[in-house]
Amino acid sequence: MQKVNLDSAFDSFEEQWSPRLAAELNEQAVKLAKLEGEFVWHHHDDADELFLVREGRLRVEFRDEETDEDAAPSDDVTLEEGEMLVVPAGVEHRPVAEWGEAEVLLFEPTETKNTGNVESEETEDELERV
Numbered sequence: 021m022q023k024v025n026l027d028s029a030f031d032s033f034e035e036q037w038s039p040r041l042a043a044e045l046n047e048q049a050v051k052l053a054k055l056e057g058e059f060v061w062h063h064h065d066d067a068d069e070l071f072l073v074r075e076g077r078l079r080v081e082f083r084d085e086e087t088d089e090d091a092a093p094s095d096d097v098t099l100e101e102g103e104m105l106v107v108p109a110g111v112e113h114r115p116v117a118e119w120g121e122a123e124v125l126l127f128e129p130t131e132t133k134n135t136g137n138v139e140s141e142e143t144e145d146e147l148e149r150v
């Protein structure tokens with residue numbers, strides 16, 4: 021049995037937008053990420069994605085991919101420390117941390133890519149373990 025200390029786990033890396041693998045269960049994973057600035061717009065075809073903000077603040081923006089227009093600001097969700105949100109599969113989204121770095125816990129299938137349907141510089145194929 022091996023416990024995970026979130027303080028130590030978040031202290032063990034500095035790279036932003038590069039999720040680390042903290043635990044796996046039932047083909048799902050708890051991933052830890054440090055986010056700052058804007059990420060790429062993307063969606064996950066087959067996976068719901070949970071964001072839990074541990075430190076800082078994160079806005080999750082939504083838009084209709086068909087129209088390619090940014091959603092109205094009221095459709096965005098801002099997560100404060102201790103708040104979480106599930107983004108359903110197929111929903112186009114973009115995480116934005118514009119108030120400094122946010123520490124975020126993600127829960128989703130292990131193989132889910134951070135950039136979803138988009139292949140970009142930020143795409144991480146193999147996650148390092150913390």
Ligand code: NI
Nearest residue numbers: 064069134136
């Ligand atoms: Ni996503």
